[in-house]
Amino acid sequence: MTELVKKLENIGFTTYESKVFIALMKGYNLTAAEVAERSGVPRTSVYEILKSFAEKGYCNEIETPTKLRYEIIDPQIIEGKLENEFNNRHKKQLTELKTSFEQMKPMFNPFIDGLGEPDVQVLRGFNKFRVVKFIELLQKAEKEVLIMNRLEGHISPELDDTAKSFYKKGGVVKSLYESSTNFKFEKDNKWYDVTKKDFVNLLEGFSAQGEQIKLLDKVPINMTIFDRKIVFFSLVDYTTPKNNRTDLIVRNPEYADFLCEMFDVYWKRAETLDSYKSKNNL
Incomplete structure (x- = not known):
């Protein structure tokens, strides 16, 4: 009884309404006094609830020579x-x-009046907003995107429409990936632990879509540089839960250019996908 009352409450009934409803369901052609007795609801409240139920079409109100009687209609x-x-x-x-x-x-005005976009934006927590901001930056990119990335979590090989659009307008994407398989891979609508062969197949798929790829044993930081003007950092700390992680967006061409030079150093040092395949007999 208590469990059923809770369920009715969950769909919008009050406690008293739930008890009256159950009493009507169990009985047949009842007076308000009988409903009150069976439900344990005060009679004054029962009258109001029965009137409401009749108006909503949950029960019939039957007028007899002496009293009004109530009967529940078909539960279906x-x-x-x-x-x-x-x-x-x-x-x-x-x-x-x-x-x-x-x-x-x-x-909505995310900027201080008259100052435009801030030089530095901080994104905290594990939420969709950071993904939205990344996609927004990719949509605005015109020529070049440089990515330094340690894959983690769940990775799909499908290229989204935003990236496709960027390639179509002649955009260049160069990516340095950490040669780690600490993530899951989507295949036939299921998620699997990644083998080195899966890792190579995934990157070859990215490459076929237009991405230039090289590999590092260890990526120093997750970052993306858009058109040598804007840098998107993911400050990954594995001792910190994902919901407490922080991302930074820095809009400063000089700083972005400095990081591009650093990227180029790592790019020259990194191995090609073919070299990785040969080293791992793939």
Whole structure:
């Protein structure tokens, strides 16, 4: 009984409404007094709830010469009514969500008035916002993207539309990957632990899509440089949980150019994919 009351509460009934509803479901052609007795709900509240249920079409109100009596209607019909109510409410909420945010988006100003984008932005926590910011930077990139990356987590070989668009307009992507297999690989809609062969196949797929790739035994830092103007850092600390990690976006061409020189040093030192394959007999 208590569990069923909780379930009804979870779908929007009050505690008293839940108890009255169950009493009606168990009984037949009951007076308000009988419902109150069986449900344990005060009679004054029972009258209000029964009237509400009758208006909503959950029960029939039957007038007799002496008293009003109440009987629940077919549970399947009530379930259908509630499902339609939930769907309609959900659709309305989604509509309100979209229209209200469309009105609010023009109000959004992430910058200090008159100063434009900040030189340094800090992104904290493990959330989708950092992915959105990365994609936004890639969408705005025009000529070159330099990536230094230690793959981790779950990696899909599929190239997203943003990267495809960048390649189509002649953009160049050069990536230095750490030769580690500490991540999972998507294959046939399932995730698998990565072998060195899987790792090579993944990078060959990236290469076939237009990415220039080399490998390092250890990547010093995860970073991406966009058009030698903007740097996106991922400050990875494996002693820190993902939800506490920090990313930095630095908009400074001189600093970006300095890091490009560092990237070039590592690029010259790195091995090619063919060399890695030969060394590992792949």
